Amino acid sequence: MRQITVMHEPERRRRWIDEERLRILAEAAAPGACVADVARRHDISTARIYTWRHKLRQQIAGPQFAEAVVDADNVDVPISEPSPAVVVELGNKMRMTVFPCAAAALVEATLKALR
Structure with a gap:
């Protein structure tokens, strides 16, 4: 009968809190920053940074509204038709x-x- 020794290391998966993610994303988005360098500094893959960036854009890309203000003094001004x-x-x-x-x-x- 053979004997098998199973050796396992601690789990590599890390949990990131939102503040850490945002700090890393801000560092990667800084002018002149290189995503690969930022990823190396934090020991993560560049794909992880791009995935976080994509998810953040999806979260903030919902419907956006602007406040409309009507100037009562200029109500009779004709609106020009776009050509x-x-x-x-x-x-x-x-x-x-x-x-x-x-x-x-x-x-x-x-x-x-x-x-």
Whole structure:
């Protein structure tokens, strides 16, 4: 009968508190900082920093609102219409007007639908 000796090391997985993560992310985002150097200093992989950065962006990228203020003195000022960037004539009865603020994916999908 053979004897097997199982040797195990302490668990390598570390638990990071939010303050540590934010401090490391701030260090990596500093002007002139190299993510690889920051990762080496803290003995973590660069992928870990990029994953934290991605998750942080997802958390703060929710809907954002700005306060609207109406100036009662300028209520009668006419609003100028934005001028179109492109007007596409599609036969006699179809016309598509594309404004500069239109998303490219939306314009592409609309043109494909009208085809």
